[in-house]
Amino acid sequence: MPKGLNVHTEIGPLKKVMLHRPGLDMVYFGDEDFDRVWFHDALYLERAQEEHDRFAELLRQEGAEVLYLEDLLKEALDADPDARGEFTNTYLAESxxxxxxxxxxxxxxxxxxxxxxxxxxxxxxxxxxxxxxxxxxxxxxxxxxxxxxxxxxxxxDPLPSSYFTRDAFAVVGNGVNMSHMYHYNRNRETLLGETIFTHHPEYRGVPLWYDRKSSFHTEGGDVLNFGRHTLAVGLSQRTEAAAIDQMAQNMFWGDEECEIEEILAFKIPASYAFMHLDTVFTQVDVDKFTVHPNILGTLKVYRLTPGATKGEVRIAEIDDTLEHILEKALGIDSVQLIECGGGDPVLAAREQWNDGSNTLCVKPGVVCVYERNVVTNDLLCKNGMKLLVVPSAELSRGRGGPRCMSMPFWREEI
Incomplete structure (x- = not known):
């Protein structure tokens, strides 16, 4: 298997991906603790583990190596005699x-x-x-x-949301956007990633495009790779405008060489229902996206590009349809938007609540979906998609879909 990181698209064949299998982090809190631990349901752990194991097996069957966050963290701590002490100091300081x-x-x-x-x-x-x-x-x-x-x-407090490995950081190209999480309890999840990228023999020293110690919050679910040179970022409840400004500075003008030349900032409603850009739309094929119909016609999009002088970032508002914006960003003639819930406002709301738009593309035209989103899944099938169906009675109750539960480390180019 290849070493290091390599993610330039959302749809390149997935060769290596990081998951976290739910464990006792899902158990030791009650309903009175929901707001504090930032997890708002009580899952049946054994069933959630069975569903997660099936998710991992589906990915392996498609040729992906499955890494586990807990294993990578252990390997990182064992690799450096100073790592565990440093980790414990920060973990306690942030608890x-x-x-x-x-x-x-x-x-x-x-x-x-x-x-x-x-x-x-x-x-x-x-x-x-x-x-x-x-x-x-x-x-x-x-x-x-x-x-x-x-x-x-x-x-x-435990870290029950850590099975959403998408949120604590995002791989962009050969580097990493570390997150500064919206909720303080979840921000400890970013320490796990920072430790891996500081001490793990295979991943230490990768470029960091955003620092978890930065002042402004951002989360990995708001980061979508549109190509080697184009990045989409959600301006959302969980990612602040100032964080995107800092990303642009670091990617365009930072000390580490980054291939990103254009950032598209999609402003989406600041609400729990639309917490990340990947709950609004995800790419499922070269020319196809799932999309929540309620955001069509309401998106504001800003284009950030390097200016003529060092440190300058140009910002322009794009006044166009989502289809045309995506076509231009991907360099293709047309895109098809497959509406969650078939566009029906009630069905769309129900299936979006269960992450009908939060799909994980494993290769062009092959996507992981939750089995419960029957209307959206039927539409995907009718539009020629191969579905890897994940059982989801328990996993879905954490409010995140297959994309939320996965962090690609390596995708082949397309």
């Missing part, structure tokens, strides 16, 4: 512990786990208060005092 005594107790607990694989499982699972010996002396801060009162059972 919002209520005072130094609590941080010390959590550190002692984590340091007691000798096996790296078990340590990684605990990173995803979090730490419950009853698992550690917490300080009993008088509190020195209000945060410590409050932590002894009606506080959640969790000392360090």
């Amino acid at each position: 919002r512990l209520p005072g130094k005594e609590y941080a010390a107790a959590a550190r002692e607990f984590l340091d007691s786990i000798e096996d790296t694989g078990e340590f990684v499982k605990r990173v995803f699972r979090g730490i419950r208060r009853k698992e550690v010996e917490l300080p009993h002396r008088s509190a020195h801060t209000l945060a410590e005092l409050d932590a002894t009162k009606d506080d959640p059972d969790s000392l360090i």
Whole structure:
């Protein structure tokens, strides 16, 4: 298999992809914790794992090597004797512990786990208060005092959304857009990716087009590769305009050589229903896209290109139809938009809620879809697509589809 990263399109034959199999990170929180852990349902874990295993098997059957986030993190931590200490320092600093005594107790607990694989499982699972010996002396801060009162059972929250491996970073060309996540609990997921790209023998030192420490939030679901030189980015609830400005600076004028010469910023409604650009449309073939009909006619699109002098970025608003914008970006004569739910407003809303537009293209004309989106799937079949159907009774309840659950590391060129 090829080494490193190589992703220039959304549809090139998928050769290597990263997933995260749901585990106990999905278990140790209750409904009262939903807003804090940023996951809004309680999944039946065993069934979710069965569905996820089927997803992975479908990808393997199409010739893709499946990597697991948890394995890559373990390998990265084992590869460098300093990596685990650095990781633990940042992980604890970003876990919002209520005072130094609590941080010390959590550190002692984590340091007691000798096996790296078990340590990684605990990173995803979090730490419950009853698992550690917490300080009993008088509190020195209000945060410590409050932590002894009606506080959640969790000392360090789990990372239940981490099976959406698309969000924490995005591979662009031979480099990576690290995310600064919208919600603070999810931002710890980006630390996992940063550790891999800093310490893993196969991936360390890849170019970074965006830094997780940047001030403005952005997420990988808003990043679509339209070609070697063109990138689409959603200006959305989860990705700020200032983040796209910074991407443009880094890609056009940064120290690392980047092939991107044009960024198309698609402004989409800032709402949970349209949280990322890939919940609005995804590419399924050379000339075909799934699309949510509610955004047709409402999109504003901005084109960012390098200016004449170093550091200059030109910005122009594009006043055109989505079809024409996509045709020009892809350099083809025509595109076909396949409407989620067949364009029916009620069916479209239902199937978009279950990520009918969030497909993962494995090769041109071959896409992974959730089985429950029967109307959209039927349309895809009628338009000549081969469907890899993922069982989705549990996985879909996390509000993300096959594209959300996958991060391509290598696609062949088309």
